[in-house]
Amino acid sequence: MQSIRSATRQGLRTVGASALAVAALVATLSAQGRGSRDGRNGVPEARDSMAASLTDPRVGLHSGFDDAGTASKNMKLVGHHAKPDLFDHAGGLTYANSDLAFKGNYVFQGNFSGFQIWDVANPTDPFIKTTYYCPTSQGDPSVWGNLLFISSESTGDRKDCKAGGVQNGADRMVGVRIFDISDIANPRVVANVQNCRGSHTHTLVQDPNDKNNLYVYISGTAGVRDSNELAGCVDRGDSANSARFRIEIIKVPLAHPDQAKVVAGARIFEGLRSNGPAHGNPPGDTLARGGRGGRGGRGGLPGQINLAQLPPTMVTPVIDSVVKARGGTGAPTAADSQATMQVLVTRFAGGGRGRGGGAPRDPNAGPNQCHDITVYPSAGLAGGACAGLGLLLDIRHPTEPVRLDFVGDTNFSFWHSATFSNDARKVVFTDEWGGGTAARCRAIDPLNWGGDAVFTIDNGKLTRHAYFKMPAAQTEQENCVAHNGSLVPIPGRDVMVQGWYQGGLDVFDFTDVNHPREIAYFDRGPIPNHPEKADSQSTGIVIGGFWCGYWYNGHIYASEIARGIDVFDLTPSEFLSQNEIDAAKLVHMDQFNPQDQPKIVWPAAFPVVKSYLDQLDRDNGLPQARREELWREIAGAEHASGAARSAALTKMATQLDQDAKGASDAERVKSMADAARDLAHASSGGSKAAKSGL
């Protein structure tokens, strides 16, 4: 850096000693020279609540591909398989694994060079069923019945699935590839749906009033294709047909998926550009506009320019004209220096009405596309993570989504994805600062950058609460930032599992939106550079780690970019009981696309009832004597059967209704009463028992 400063000072000569004596005011700041951001001058960054932990067991794990050091808490690796040979090339993104989708005993794993289908009938031993070669960045999959959807965004992706990139636009396939997987070992292309901006990710959406068609929201942040290559793609300007400022929607006739095509472009970004300060000013957001808190924005130090530092060719003509304008002669005065500074500021940084005002000069500079959209059809909502903004959408009419609210947050670099709580009263947005290929979990990377932010949803409006970030400092060699995850279906709690690339997997609880807490994790040491590269000057990251971690039918499945697929079980701890884990394992889905969030419904079962009581034990939500009594009543009911069990549970539920009135955690007591009542009904031969088979 020093060299730049010297260079810019070249040519410094005397301009006018008296003027410079005034103008050469260089403020000395208390902050000056302190707290180099990376401590590379030997000055460590001050530790604070926004700093990652340096004492966590995850810190300092030794590197290795298959033999990396590991650290885990309250979860264990139960199944693993390396990539199939075809994709088994470490490093870079060319063969990177991407997202997951689930159907029955199959896990569909995307790859930048195709996709894989794993048979996980035995989750401890994933078995590769199909490997399909077809370079497709980034290859995010979704599955619906016998259809598999794959996102294609890279300008090098080809219709014929061959390598080598695209030299002729007619060969390009940018959009969503649709495969028929009715023969799981032989997927067959049924449609290549091309679109204007490609598909970085996509989201399947069902219309409750239209069972014959499936809809696909396409998200992508790439540039717009040339209209000569794909007709109808309009890039610049405010044209109503612009491919920007809209979500493209594909309609898939389920009886004729080969006829799938883009049918609509929902302009959910309308009006956002002219809204002025799109970025909110949430509490504690120290980077917010105006710098609330300390010295901020306009309220900072009075501005100065050290004219002596500037090349005389810049300064002399201005000073001369200032002196001349006042009809003066001789040496410039202090007032002349001030006037000179004002001229320079106006000339270079614009005046009040000049350039640099609030309105974007580039009409396309505003947010105009989403990175990812999570739909929650049962709540009629979608969370759009749209580059610089988080959007809440009403999707009750799937082809006409309506924007309900939007939020900005200057701690967020890139709004990446969204996960709703099961009651749709909360949503977790993630910030993929650095895009996933950079190390953003180092000790110097603040915990409110590149992590999650928890929002509440009230009457269609979003309010930001706490941030959560995987808290253990990672190395410079580990790409790490918040990435994809899903809910873990613990009744009565909001728990999410999430991949942090080489920062590992994290399971955290955001029931209390102001105090999210970690309850389990798994982490490996960095992937080393190749041995043959040991003498390379390469600075170091071999891209890897967990693209995502998702709960599916009792286990956590995680897509490791370089190492393959991993399967985990949660283990009981002070943060999570065996009953809660058992209750989560009762939730069954026939298929699961994490961006198409299903409503979790627990079957009537004892682990669900016991989960609530465990939680009341944990938060002291009922008097201890009463809780002990309830454990005895549950044991009695479990021991009984048929009508006796049903009667015991009904009695317990009725009493719980009364307990709720005076309880410190009334809502949980009511939930327990409802669960007991459901189980009483099921125990007497009700429909839920038949459905759940319990």
Added chain:
Amino acid sequence: MRESPPRVRHLCNAIAIVASCIVIHPAAAQSAPDYIAPDVQFMQGMIYHHAQAVAMADWAHTHGASQSVTLFCKKVALTQEGEIKLMQQWLLDRHLAAPDPLGYLHHDTAAMNMPGMSKGAMDMTGHMMPGMLTPDQMALLDASTGATFDRFFLTFMIQHHEGALGMVQALFDAGGGQQADLFAFANNVQADQSAEIRVMQGMLSAYTKE
């Protein structure tokens, strides 16, 4: 290429799409370069572009920037330092010259092949990419403090970021950016810097709305 040698134990084992395996096994694809000239020019040029941004952002500490601009600068510097290393690695992995204007690489690197490069002396005037600050603009920024620094910084960094967006557009217009890592990187630059322009415009409007 970074991906070689493959960690392959049994080629084409368990591959359902046998035809793909035979006709276009990745090993065949790897024999040819996975980049074109505009890719290399983009990566080399963007290193200089980023280096200037890091240099500008580093001045926040020493030039009395406001807290909000200082925090923003910290993010810009962290982001673009990492991206410089990523670009250097991409180039080195392909045995291409990797400029090193900020001295991140160890000694004896391919960087020395870059014309106009001499270690320790960042002569960026020889590598003016779109949006980069002229020597006059850099001098003005360096000579300013406090609110004046904020205002110059925001104005100049918006210009700088817009230049980067133009470079990404030019890359794709030239048919480049098809390699997976480069595609992801170029898109990240486009997405991140578009969002940051918006943030900077918000901060700047506080100064110019009087």
